[in-house]
Amino acid sequence: MTILIKNISLLYGKDLMFIDHGFININNQGIILDVGSIDKYPRIDENKATQVFDGEGLLVIPGLINAHTHIADSIGKDISIDFKFEEQIHPVYGIKRKILTYSDQAHIKYFIRNSAISMIKKGIITFVDFREGGVHGVQLLLDSLTGLPIKSVILGRIEYYFDLKEIQMFGRQKDNKFYNPSIPSRILSSIHDLLKLSDGLGLSGANENTDSALIQYRSTIEKFQEQYLRKRKIIAIHAAESKKTLDFSNKYTKKTEVERIITFLKPHILVHMTHASLNDLMLTSKNKIGIVLCPRSNGILGNGIPDVMSMLKLGCKIAIGTDNIMVNSPDLLRELDYLWKVFKSSSPRYSTTVKLKELLKMITVNPGELFRLNSGSIDKGKFADLLFIDKFHLDLQPIHNVYSSIIHRLSYDAIKSVMINGRFVNDITF
Secondary structure (H helix, E strand, C coil): CEEEEEEEEEEECCCCEEEEEEEEEECCCCEEEEEEEHHHCCCCCCCCCEEEEECCCEEEEECEEEEEEEHHHHHHCCCCCCCCHHHHHCCCCCHHHHHHHHCCHHHHHHHHHHHHHHHHHCCEEEEEEEECCHHHHHHHHHHHCCCCCCEEEEEECCCCCCCHHHHHHCCCEECCEECCCCCCHHHHCHHHHHHHHCCEEEECCHHHCCHHHHHHHHHHHHHHHHHHCCCCCEEEEEECCCHHHHHHHHHHHCCCHHHHHHHHHCCCEEEECCCCCHHHHHHHHHCCCEEEECHHHHHHCCCCCCCHHHHHHCCCCEEECCEECCCCCCCHHHHHHHHHHHHHHHCCCHHHHCCHHHHHHCCCHHHHHHCCCCCCCCCCCCECCEEEEECCCCCCCCCCCHHHHHHHHCCHHHEEEEEECCEECCCCCC
16 A cells, blocks of 8 residues: 655755655555655545545654664763763773673663664664674664664674773884784684674774774675675774874874774774864765764763864765763754754854755765665655654744754654654554
C-alpha cells in the first residue's frame, strides 16, 4: 500500500527548498516515489490501494541525523561535570572508562535504550556512535536497540592504547632504531570480528597511537573490504579536540594530530576539529574528509568553538553531533541554536556569511551524504524519514523564516509525528 501525504509545506531536496503547498508519495518499502509542489501533483488515483493523509497545517522536514554520540556513556550523566577535560573522557584513565568498565551491563543497556528513545522523540532518526568495548561493546549496543525504529551507524573500537611514555618516546632513537611500535598481531586480528558487526572504526585519537598503529588500522580495514567484498567501512577519529591534545602532538611528534591522521590513517571523518589550524583545514578539504562538530560538548568541556567560517570557505562538508551523553544531551536543535548564537556574539560578520539553511543541512543533508545514508533529504528514491511539524504551534506561529523558526523556536511538542522508513513511529510501545 502506498501512502500519499498532500496539502503540506515541506523542505525539498538537497537544498532544503521551501515548498508552501506540496505532496509526498511513498511506496510500501518506505521509499519516496514522488514529491513536489501541488501544482505538479501527478493525479494519483486515490483508491483503496493508497492511504491518503491530508497534511493541512503541517510542515514536513527531513528526519535529523546525529553524526556523533557516545550513547553508552548516558549511564554517567553529569557525574563528572566539575572534572577537567581529560579526567572526564580520556580513553585510558578518564572517569568514563571506569564507568563503562565497572557498571553492570544490564544497566548500560537500559540507559542506551532510554537515550535512543529520547532521540526519536527529538526528531533524530539516525545516530552515529563511537562504541568502545570491542565486539562485546558493539553487540551490546545492537541488543539495546532491538525493537526500536531508530537507525544507527556503529563505529567500533578495539581497546588498545599506547602507554603515555611510549608516545613520549615516539620518534626518538632507541637501541639505535627509530622508535615506532606497532599494535600486536593478536590484538589486530580482533578487528575483523569487529568489522563484521559494525559499520567501521571510531578511534579515540592520534595521541594514543603511533604512526605504525594508524597505518595498521587503515591497512586492516582495506584488507577486510577486499576479503569480504563488503560495502565501504567508515574510519572516523577524534582530532584537534583540545589545546592540550594539540600541544602534546606538536611537542612529541613534531606534527599536528590532523597532519599525522591524514598522512597515516587516511580517514573518512574527523570529529571535533576545535583547535585545527588553517593548514589542518586545508589538508582536510584537499583530501575530501568530512568534519563532524560537537559545539555544545566542546563548550561544556571548555574546549572552545571551531573555525567554522574557514571550514565553509574551504569547502569542507560539516555535520553536527551531540557527543558524549555523559556531559551533553542528545539534542540537535539545541546544537544549532547554540552554534548560531555563538557566531552572532563572536563577530557580526557571521550573521551574513553563515546561512541558517546551511546550519540545518549540518543535521540533515550533510551527514546523510558523509555516511552514505539513503536519508537526510526529502527527494525521490530516499527513505521517507520525516518529521511532521505543527505550523500553528504557539512557539512557531507566525513563521516568517522557516529555517530560523526550526533552529530557534521549534519545541518538541510541536513535532506531531515522526516517520522512519515510511512508517509512523509515534504509536510504537517503547
